[in-house]
Structure formats: C-alpha cells, structure tokens
Amino acid sequence: MVQQLSAESGTDSEMTAVRSEAATLVIEAASGDQDSWSRLVDHYARLVWAVTRSFRLSDSDAADVSQMVWLRLLEHIHRVDPERVGAWLVVTTRRECLRVLAFRKRVLLTYESTAFEEQPGDQPELDADMIALERAADVREALETLPDRWQEMLGMLMADPPAPYAEISAKIGIPIGSIGPIRGRCLDKLRLLLAS
Template sequence: MPHPDVTSDIDAKESTARSEAARLVEQAAQGDQAAWRRVVDQYSRLVFAVTRSFRLSDSDAGDVSQVVWLRLLEHIDRVDPVRVGAWLVITTRRECIRVLAFRKRVVLTYEPDAFEVVGGEQPELDAELIADERAVDVRRALESLPDRWQQLLGLLMADPPMPYAEISAKLDIPIGSIGPIRGRCLDKLRVLLAS
C-alpha cells in the first residue's frame, strides 16, 4: 500500500494537471491560438488511443481525429473545461462507431460497373404495382367481351402467334374478317380500360 504522503502528492499533481488543462480550454474558447495548440498537443494521444481501441485503419483514425477536434472547436464554449478529457473520449467513441457503421454499408467490388447494371435492371416498386393493377384491369376488360372475341384475341396473342388461316378454320371466320374484328375488339378494350 502506498504511503499517504505519496498518495496525496499524486492527487495534488492530477488536480494541478486538470486545472491547467481547464485553464487552457478556457483560453482556447476565448480565441487563444497557442492555448488551442497546447490543448490539441495534450489530448491528441488520448484521441489516438481511443481510435486504436476500435481498430480503425490509419486513414479512418485520422478522419475521426479531425472530426473530433472540429467538434471540440465548434462546442468549446459549452464543454466543461475540467471535463474536456472525458468529453473527448465520448466524442471520439461516438465518431468511431459512426465510421464503423458506415463501413458496414460499403460494398467493395472489383467490377467498375457492378452497381450500374443492378440499378438499371431493378424496376421500381411503384412500377410493379401499377403493372399488376393494369394487368388485372385488362383481364377484366377481356372477360367483358363476347366469347368469340375473347377466343380470337387469345389465338392472336398466342406464342407463337397462330396464322390467320388456322384461326379462320378454328373459329369459322373468313380470313378477310379477322383483321377488322380484331380492330373492333381492341377499340372496345380501349373504351373499357379508359372508363
């Protein structure tokens, strides 16, 4: 167990260091550039140690450090000068977590156009819903047509399309009438879909 005089000496030194740091922060808040540099010098190892505890890359650690010092500069007039070390640790941790969360969203790829292809082929959700609703409307409109017209359109839209000669024989319609009947069917469908 340390001697009581040694313990009181350590406490006195820590108290002096805290009050010196607080004085520097107050001076920096008033615009003293030399005091600001001393604050940065005094706490830069602390900020670096926190970034290292999160195992950030050197570039990420450097980015975090810059953001932390910027945050301190922005909020220096609101930070308790005695607790600036604790404020820096908490701010550095939060920034490290933000960087790690962002890194999880980044997908690395060797293909330069990997995301262009995906984006171009993906239909929007609204487009799919509208197409589905439109297909239901077309089906209902087709069902309201006379049976003979439904059969004709079904044969014309078959894959592969049935030749007019086969449609004529199957539905007992003259070949010359298939086109005009198809036109009347489509006109009726347009009217039904417009209403």
C-alpha cells in the same frame, strides 16, 4: 489517461494540477487564444488517437475521426465543462468512430467491375431531376405564349386520359377535323420556342 497520470505522479494534488492546467487551456482556447488551443490539442492528441486505434480503424479513417473530433471541440468549446474535457473528447471520439464504422457497413465491396452497374441507386440522379424541372419550366413558359384556345386544347389532349376529339370540339368550338392539324401547328410552334 487520468489513471496513468495518477500512477506516474503518485499524488492526487499533482493530478488535480494537471486537470486544472487542461481546464485553463480550454478556457483560454474558448476565448480565442491560438497558443492555448495548440497546447490543448498537443495535450490530448495521444488520447484521441488511442481511442480511434482501439476501434481498429485504418490510419486514414483514424486521421479523419481525429480531425472531426477537434472540429467538434472547436464548435462546442463554450459548452464543454473545462474540468471534463478529457472525458468529452473520449466520448466524442467513440461516437465518431462508430459513425465511421456504420458508414463502412453500407459500402459494397466487390472485385467485379460490373457489380456497380447492377446495383440500383437509392434516389434518381440529382442532375436528371434538376434538368427535368428546368425543362418543365421552359415548356410551361412556351405554352403561355400560345393563344388561349390552343393552350386549352393541348391541356385536354395531354390530360390522363386524353379528352375525346368530340368533347374538345364542343368545348373549344372548332371542327373535329381541325383538331389534328391545329395540334401539329401547336407542337411545331412549341418546338421552335424551346429550341430558341
């Protein structure tokens, strides 16, 4: 675009004036002047759009890239060299276009309605993980309300591998024949606590 301006204007002094005007707009926009920001966007909008179109993006992707570029400029306007804002916009626009193209490569295009059912997800469902964590916390709270001997017995029964009844009987001091019924009462109590 700068070469275009130079060819149209014919002199280096006029090109420097255009650059200085853009630099002034950047400085004023950085200080919070809304009018300068609008003029800066108007000044470079065609450049940003031209770069996005050179990547042959769809209109919606090009519009998304354009919005992201202006957001990036707004976030970094205090660090951008005002004299080089045009070059910064070109580089940033190219990077955003490449990001969009890279994302598009990860998308699976298909005409079959069942294709997505067969595709494994990268990660388990977030909701399922959160529900499992909440449920585990509820179970721990319910276990803590049981008598200590019951908690210890359930812990030994739930170990991997579970402790043999003879070991549980020796450690807790209850007859082997009582372990099954006590375990049943513990589980009934836990179900009641978790249901409430």
